[in-house]
Amino acid sequence: MIDTVKNAEATPEQEQPYAELGLKDDEYARIKEILKRRPTDAELAMYSVMWSEHCSYKSSKVHLKYFGDTTTDEMRSKMLAGIGENAGVVDIGDGWAVTFKLESHNHPSYVEPYQGAATGVGGIVRDILAMGARPLAVMDPLRFGRPDAEDTKRVLPGIVAGVGGYGNCLGLPNIGGEVVFDESYQGNPLVNALCVGAMRTEDLHLAHASGTGNKVILYGARTGLDGIGGVSVLASETFDDTAGKRKKLPSVQVGDPFTEKVLIECSLELFEKGIVAGIQDLGGAGLSCATSELASAGDGGMHVWLDRVPLRATGMTPAEILSSESQERMCAVVEPANVEAFMEVCAKWDVIATEIGEVTEGDRLVITYHDEVVVDVPPRTVAHEGPVYTRPIQRPADQDDLQANTPNSLPRPAKDDLLALIKTMAASPNLASKKWVTQQYDRYVRGGTVLAQPSDSGMIRIDEETGRGVALSTDCNGRYTKLDPYEGAKLALAEAYRNVAATGATPVAVTNCLNFGSPEDPAVMWQFKQAVKGLADGCAELGIPVTGGNVSFYNQTGTTPILPTPVVGVLGVIDDVRRRIPTGIGAEAGETLLLLGETHDEFGGSEWAHHVHNHLGGLPPKADLKREKLLGEILVAGSRDGMISAAHDLSEGGLAQALVETCLIGEVGARVFPEGDLFTALFSESAGRVLVAVPRTEEQRFVDMCTARRLPWRKVGVVDPESNALEVQGLGELPLDELREAWEGTLPALFD
Amino acid sequence: MRVGVVTFPGTLDDVDAQRAVRYADGEAVPLWHGDRDLKGVDAVIVPGGFSYGDYLRCGAIARFAPVMQEVVEAANKGMPVLGICNGFQILAEAHLLPGALTRNHKLHFVCRDQWLKVENNSTAWTGRYDLNAEILVPLKSGEGGYQADQTTLDELEGEGRVVFRYVGDNPNGSRNNIAGITNARGNVVGLMPHPEHAIDALTGPTDDGLGMFLSLLDLVGAGSLQGVGIGTEVKA
Numbered sequence: 001m002i003d004t005v006k007n008a009e010a011t012p013e014q015e016q017p018y019a020e021l022g023l024k025d026d027e028y029a030r031i032k033e034i035l036k037r038r039p040t041d042a043e044l045a046m047y048s049v050m051w052s053e054h055c056s057y058k059s060s061k062v063h064l065k066y067f068g069d070t071t072t073d074e075m076r077s078k079m080l081a082g083i084g085e086n087a088g089v090v091d092i093g094d095g096w097a098v099t100f101k102l103e104s105h106n107h108p109s110y111v112e113p114y115q116g117a118a119t120g121v122g123g124i125v126r127d128i129l130a131m132g133a134r135p136l137a138v139m140d141p142l143r144f145g146r147p148d149a150e151d152t153k154r155v156l157p158g159i160v161a162g163v164g165g166y167g168n169c170l171g172l173p174n175i176g177g178e179v180v181f182d183e184s185y186q187g188n189p190l191v192n193a194l195c196v197g198a199m200r201t202e203d204l205h206l207a208h209a210s211g212t213g214n215k216v217i218l219y220g221a222r223t224g225l226d227g228i229g230g231v232s233v234l235a236s237e238t239f240d241d242t243a244g245k246r247k248k249l250p251s252v253q254v255g256d257p258f259t260e261k262v263l264i265e266c267s268l269e270l271f272e273k274g275i276v277a278g279i280q281d282l283g284g285a286g287l288s289c290a291t292s293e294l295a296s297a298g299d300g301g302m303h304v305w306l307d308r309v310p311l312r313a314t315g316m317t318p319a320e321i322l323s324s325e326s327q328e329r330m331c332a333v334v335e336p337a338n339v340e341a342f343m344e345v346c347a348k349w350d351v352i353a354t355e356i357g358e359v360t361e362g363d364r365l366v367i368t369y370h371d372e373v374v375v376d377v378p379p380r381t382v383a384h385e386g387p388v389y390t391r392p393i394q395r396p397a398d399q400d401d402l403q404a405n406t407p408n409s410l411p412r413p414a415k416d417d418l419l420a421l422i423k424t425m426a427a428s429p430n431l432a433s434k435k436w437v438t439q440q441y442d443r444y445v446r447g448g449t450v451l452a453q454p455s456d457s458g459m460i461r462i463d464e465e466t467g468r469g470v471a472l473s474t475d476c477n478g479r480y481t482k483l484d485p486y487e488g489a490k491l492a493l494a495e496a497y498r499n500v501a502a503t504g505a506t507p508v509a510v511t512n513c514l515n516f517g518s519p520e521d522p523a524v525m526w527q528f529k530q531a532v533k534g535l536a537d538g539c540a541e542l543g544i545p546v547t548g549g550n551v552s553f554y555n556q557t558g559t560t561p562i563l564p565t566p567v568v569g570v571l572g573v574i575d576d577v578r579r580r581i582p583t584g585i586g587a588e589a590g591e592t593l594l595l596l597g598e599t600h601d602e603f604g605g606s607e608w609a610h611h612v613h614n615h616l617g618g619l620p621p622k623a624d625l626k627r628e629k630l631l632g633e634i635l636v637a638g639s640r641d642g643m644i645s646a647a648h649d650l651s652e653g654g655l656a657q658a659l660v661e662t663c664l665i666g667e668v669g670a671r672v673f674p675e676g677d678l679f680t681a682l683f684s685e686s687a688g689r690v691l692v693a694v695p696r697t698e699e700q701r702f703v704d705m706c707t708a709r710r711l712p713w714r715k716v717g718v719v720d721p722e723s724n725a726l727e728v729q730g731l732g733e734l735p736l737d738e739l740r741e742a743w744e745g746t747l748p749a750l751f752d
Numbered sequence: 753m754r755v756g757v758v759t760f761p762g763t764l765d766d767v768d769a770q771r772a773v774r775y776a777d778g779e780a781v782p783l784w785h786g787d788r789d790l791k792g793v794d795a796v797i798v799p800g801g802f803s804y805g806d807y808l809r810c811g812a813i814a815r816f817a818p819v820m821q822e823v824v825e826a827a828n829k830g831m832p833v834l835g836i837c838n839g840f841q842i843l844a845e846a847h848l849l850p851g852a853l854t855r856n857h858k859l860h861f862v863c864r865d866q867w868l869k870v871e872n873n874s875t876a877w878t879g880r881y882d883l884n885a886e887i888l889v890p891l892k893s894g895e896g897g898y899q900a901d902q903t904t905l906d907e908l909e910g911e912g913r914v915v916f917r918y919v920g921d922n923p924n925g926s927r928n929n930i931a932g933i934t935n936a937r938g939n940v941v942g943l944m945p946h947p948e949h950a951i952d953a954l955t956g957p958t959d960d961g962l963g964m965f966l967s968l969l970d971l972v973g974a975g976s977l978q979g980v981g982i983g984t985e986v987k988a
Contacts, residue, residue, distance in 0.1 A: 171764030258805025444949040447768040
C-alpha cells in the first residue's frame with residue numbers, strides 16, 4: 001500500500017526507518033514538527049536525502065559563510081552568479097560568460113570505479129548545462145592509494161576508463177587534471193570532476209520556477225531503480241509481502257553518455273529558442289532535489305503528478321521515483337504557450353519529455369500519485385532549511401609533533417648522487433608522466449583545445465573570431481595541507497593561480513572541491529575550518545572570488561581520514577589564445593632559461609621527503625600571495641609583449657622536475673647552472689617560482705622589467721638544441737632518451 | 753563548393769569537419785541523419801563520434817539512417833565521400849569500403865598525435881599531398897583496428913588502395929598498419945585518424961590535415977568532380 005498523507009495522518013504512531021536513512025532523532029522530530037504529523041514514506045525519502053551531508057552542507061555551511069564574508073564588491077564585479085547556483089558564472093568580456101565548477105564523486109567510484117567516475121563527469125556537465133551554457137571541456141583531478149597496491153590496479157584503470165568512456169562519448173575534450181598517489185586514499189580514492197562552459201551573457205539561465213500555471217517538464221532518460229541507495233529500506237518494507245522479492249539494482253548509478261550528448265544538444269536548442277523559463281538538472285537526490293529546489297527558488301508552489309514520470313522499472317514506489325538518481329535527466333519550467341514548441345524540439349532529438357507538474361498559487365510542494373497526495377511540504381524546508389551543525393573543532397593532538405618532525409634530519413644526497421636523483425624523482429609515481437592516463441581521453445574534440453595535459457593549464461578558445469579563451473588549472477598538495485591546513489590551502493590556490501598565469505592568462509575566479517574525512521571528527525573539522533579560512537584569505541589577497549564549490553566529507557580508509565585535500569580550480573581569461581605560452585622549451589633558437597622567484601631550503605611535505613624517505617613532517621613551504629600576484633602580472637605582460645617563449649611552474653619536485661619536463665615536452669636539450677647548495681637549488685619546493693624561456697633578443701628587456709618591478713630572477717641556463725641532453729653544470733648530463741624512459745615508463749609498467 | 757557534413761545523434765566531430773571545410777574555402781552544409789536529402793551538395797563528409805551511442809558494433813545502426821541511403825547512392829555514382837573515424841566505421845558497415853574496424857589490440861581508447869604515410873595521392877581527398885609524404889594528425893579511437901581477410905588485403909595492397917599507413921608502432925593492431933583506404937574509383941576514402949583536428953597548429957599538432965580538404969576543393973578547378981549533386985537529382 002502506498003503511504004499517503006491521509007494514511008500518515010491516520011497512523012501517527014507508525015514506526016519509520018528514519019535512522020537507516022541517516023536521519024538523527026532530532027532531525028526526524030523536526031520533520032514532524034514542520035509537517036505537524038509524521039512524514040509519509042515519500043516525504044521521509046525526500047527529507048532524508050535532501051538533509052544528508054552531501055545535499056545540505058549541514059556541517060560545512062557555518063564555515064563556508066566565510067567565503068561570502070571575505071568577498072568584496074570589487075572581487076564580485078565580474079561575477080554574474082555565485083555560490084548557491086548550480087555553478088558560478090563569470091563575465092570574461094566580448095559578451096561572453098563562462099561558468100565552471102568542480103564536484104566530487106569519490107565514494108561511488110570506489111565501489112564501482114567505471115560507473116562512479118563516468119557519472120561524476122555526467123553530473124558536473126549537467127550542472128553547467130543547467131546554467132544555460134554549452135559545456136566545452138572537462139578536467140579530472142584524481143587521487144589514488146599506493147600505486148603498487150593490488151586494489152589500485154582495480155580502481156585506477158576503472159576510473160580512468162570511466163572518465164574517458166563518458167567524456168569521449170559525450171564529445172567534451174579533457175584538458176587537464178591531476179593524478180596523485182598517497183596511501184591515505186587507499187580505501188577512498190578521490191574522483192573530482194570539473195566542467196567549464198560558455199554562453200552569451202544574455203543567455204544566463206537560473207533555476208527559478210516563477211509564474212503560476214507554468215508547466216514543469218521532465219525530459220531525458222527514464223527513471224529507474226539505479227542509484228536509489230539508502231531509500232531501498234523503504235521499498236523492502238512496503239513491497240516484500242505484496243510484490244515478492246525484487247531484483248536489487250546497484251546503488252551506483254549507471255551512465256549513458258549518448259543520452260547525455262543528445263540531452264545537451266536538445267537543451268541548447270531549447271535555450272536558443274527562448275522557450276525555457278527555468279531549468280534544473282537532476283543529480284544527487286533526483287526528483288526530490290529538482291522539484292524542491294525549483295519550487296523553493298520560485299515565488300509560488302508546485303504540483304507534481306508522480307505517476308506521469310516515465311519509468312524503466314515496474315512497481316516503483318513514490319519514494320523510489322523521487323529518490324532515483326537515474327542519470328541524464330533535466331527538469332524545465334515552461335510557459336503554457338511554449339509547451340508545444342518545447343515538445344517539438346524534444347521530438348526532433350528523440351528525447352522523452354513529459355509534463356509532470358505545474359507551478360501553483362500558494363507555497364506548498366504537493367506531489368500526488370494516482371490522485372492520492374503522497375507529499376505535501378513547504379519546499380524551502382526540504383531544499384534550503386535543513387539542519388545546520390556547528391560541529392566540535394579540535395586541533396589534532398599530534399599536530400605539534402607532526403610539525404616538529406622536520407625533514408632537516410633526513411640524510412641528503414651527496415653531490416655525486418644528484419644526477420641520478422633527478423632521474424629517480426622523474427620516475428616517481430607522483431612526478432612521472434601521466435600520459436598513460438591522459439591518452440585515454442579525447443583532448444581534440446570540438447577543435448577549441450589550445451593547451452591540454454601536460455601543459456601547466458588547460459586552455460580553450462571560446463570565441464573563434466577574436467580568439468578570446470580561458471585557461472584552467474586544478475591543484476592541491478594534500479601533504480602540505482596535512483602539515484598546515486591554512487597554509488596548504490593557500491598553497492593550492494597559489495599553484496593553480498601560477499599555473500594559469502604561466503600560460504599567459506589572467507586569473508579571474510576560483511572554484512573548489514573540499515575533500516576531507518569525517519565531520520564528526522573534531523580534528524577533521526579543524527582541518528576543514530583552517531583550509532576554508534586559508535583559501536578565502538588567499539582569494540582576498542589575490543582579489544579573485546570563489547564562485548562556487550563542493551564539499552565532500554567522510555573520506556577515510558577505515559577510521560583514518562584522507563590527507564585533507566581542498567582541490568582548488570582557478571579560471572583565467574586570455575584575450576587571444578594565439579599568444580598562449582607553451583610549457584615545452586625550444587620553440588625559438590637560443591633561448592635563455594630564467595628562474596623567477598626565490599628558492600629557500602623548504603622540504604616539508606616535499607616529494608623528495610615522500611618518495612625517498614617516506615617522510616611527512618615539518619612545515620610546508622611559505623605561501624606569499626603578493627609575490628604570486630606580481631609573478632602573474634609579469635607573466636601576462638611578458639606574454640602580451642612576446643617576451644616569453646615557454647614557461648613552466650615549479651611545484652612538486654622543484655627545479656629539477658621543471659627542467660626535465662620542459663626539455664622532454666619541448667623535445668630539446670638544455671645546459672643549466674644552478675647556484676648555491678645544489679640539492680636545495682634542484683629539489684626545494686619553494687612556492688612562487690616559474691621557469692621561463694625567453695628569446696635572447698628579449699632577454700634584456702624582460703629582466704629589466706623584472707628588476708624594475710622587484711621580482712627576483714636568476715639566469716639558470718640556456719636551451720641547447722644540439723645536445724639532446726639535460727646538462728647540469730658541475731654534475732654531468734642526462735640524455736633525454738634516458739630521462740624520457742624514466743619519466744614515461746612508470747605508469748605503463750604499473751598498469752599495462 | 754558545397755560540402756555536406758552528416759550529423760547523427762551522437763556525432764561529435766561535425767563542428768570540426770565543418771570548420772575544416774570553411775578553412776579550405778568550401779561551404780559546409782549540415783545534413784541531418786533522418787533526412788533523405790543531400791541538399792544538392794558536391795561532396796559528403798561522415799564525421800567522427802559515437803553515432804546512436806555505438807553501443808552495438810560501431811556504425812552498425814548508422815548505416816541504416818535515411819541520409820546514408822542517399823550517401824551510398826551518390827557515392828556509387830562518383831560523389832566524393834570522406835569517412836573519418838566513426839565515419840570510416842559507418843562507410844565500412846555500409847559496404848562502401850571493405851573490411852571492418854575492431855577494438856584496439858590493447859583494449860584502451862587511444863588519443864595521440866600520429867604520424868601517417870600518404871601512399872595514394874590520386875584519390876579525391878589526397879591530391880594535395882606528395883606521394884609518401886608523412887603527416888602528423890590526431891588519432892583518437894577505441895575501435896580503430898583495421899581488419900580484413902587476406903584476399904581483401906591483397907586486393908587493397910595490389911591496387912594501391914591503402915591511402916594512409918601508420919608510421920612507427922602500430923597504435924591499434926590494424927592489419928598491415930592500415931590507417932585509411934579508398935574504393936576502386938578513388939572517390940570514397942575512410943580513415944581512423946582525424947585530419948579535421950589538424951587544420952591549424954594552434955588547436956592541433958600541425959595543419960597537415962588541411963590538405964585533405966584542400967584536395968577536395970581543388971577538384972572544382974580541375975573539372976574532375978563527377979557526380980555533382982546526384983543525390984538531389986535522384987530525389988527530384
